[in-house]
Amino acid sequence: MQQTKEAILKQYFGYESFRPNQAAIIETVMDGQDCLVLMPTGGGKSICFQIPALLKPGLTVVVSPLIALMKDQVEALKGNGIEAAYLNSSQSGPEQDQILWQAKLGKLKLLYIAPEKLFSGNTIQFLKEWQVSLFAIDESHCISSWGHDFRPEYRQLNLLKELFPNVPIIALTATADRVTRRDILRQLGIENAPTYVSSFDRPNLNLTVLPGRKRIEQIKRFIHKHERQSGIIYCLSRKGTETVAASLQREGIKAEYYHAGLRPEIRSSVQEQFLRDDIQVIVATIAFGMGIDKSNVRWVIHYNLPSNVESFYQEIGRAGRDGSPADTALFYSYMDIITRQEMINNSEQPMEQKEVLKAKLERMKQYAEADICRRRILLSYFNEAVEQDCGNCDVCRNPRTRFDASIIAQKALSAITRTEQKIAMGMLIDILRGSRNRSVIQYGYDRLRTFGVGNDLKGEEWAEYISQMLNSGVMDIAYDEAHAFKLNAFSEQVLRGQRKVELVKFIPVAERKAKEEAQ
């Protein structure tokens, strides 16, 4: 008798009901369709392929880049009575042979495999002989060079659909903006597959940006306010983690540093002590956190600006996994941007890739410099429209002056419409302000009806308002098309006068500084 997905959920995982999207995703996969799943970390992606694996005859192959996590996941499955195994380069030849043998005999429901293993030796040939009923591609953003964690060994996965045209593919990720999502689908050869996006909102996380001056002193004060509460401080460099940890230790705070230069035994011991609450503070590079499941991390501080919003969101997401309030703070000064820009310029990346990294850094800068609700910015990055300010970020707590900017927005959006959504910031401002420069004239933009309709505002005001509009999701930006602005559903409503746009009154930087110093 065929079991239902609900019965499996209860029997093997012990849960009563599905979370949003899980049931629909499982049904899509059971229908033999491909799909892309976007869910935040901890959102419950695994069940989306594990339940189909149990419902379908044959084997589900799970591609995953993280060898360490593979082992944990397989053990958890076995603990729930599910026949699972993994294959990777850390295993001996005989060990691997035994697993292949089990799979051949049809004794496995799930086989976890690293991408390089999938395409080496005879693996593909074996899979062809066995009954593979589903491919699950975990961390699927790694296939895209638009993503923030591109892995060349993932690229070969573009052969899967050709090799196995009748086997559905479910791609999963916790971190992909719109451009990356499109690229994942294209790379996997499943362009028309539906995409399921779950909410990324974590309302219990308080968001704050702090001025990047006297960071250590601010951190000490912060930790004294968070007595005995576990926290993570992310630093850019290994050296940075060591010096910050040392100054906290001198204050009598139980802090340790963690980075990829440490011996594996030291790393796991520091991690263990943190999990047991023997260490209060971990000062770490981005090497820390992947796959660490500590639910009571109460705060995360970024000592330096992260390189992109995806990483930032994943890192602060390690706080408050239990759903109770947690604080996040980001230090920011303009120097952080310069440092990051130089890192990009000096890297060995191809030109095109550098442009992507710069565009991503720019979005991070917009978050740090925001005059509007910071959560709106984060969520709009993942293309989630937000109706209301969150009330749980520093901007919401100290509101800037807002005004009805619907007319301003309509002017900008109609200029974008009339130029066929091909223009970026500089050109848009020139058109709005009626600047007759060479490229404006070359494209005939001076003959548009919107030409010069915004000459009551200065260029810097327009720049500010346009970034605010972008940040609140009034329109989109395509950084794979020379940063051209694109209309979305929100834009259409504004243009039709069905939705208002509120923006924060522009204050020139000089005035803003004077005000802050007077406080």
Ligand code: ADP
């Ligand atoms: P992800 O891979 O998205 O980071 P997981 O698949 O590891 O997340 O799931 C995170 C946690 O949520 C796990 O402990 C999992 O058992 C739990 N979980 C998943 N689905 C449900 C559900 N429908 N009800 C309750 N808990 C769930």
Ligand code: ZN
């Ligand atoms: Zn807010």
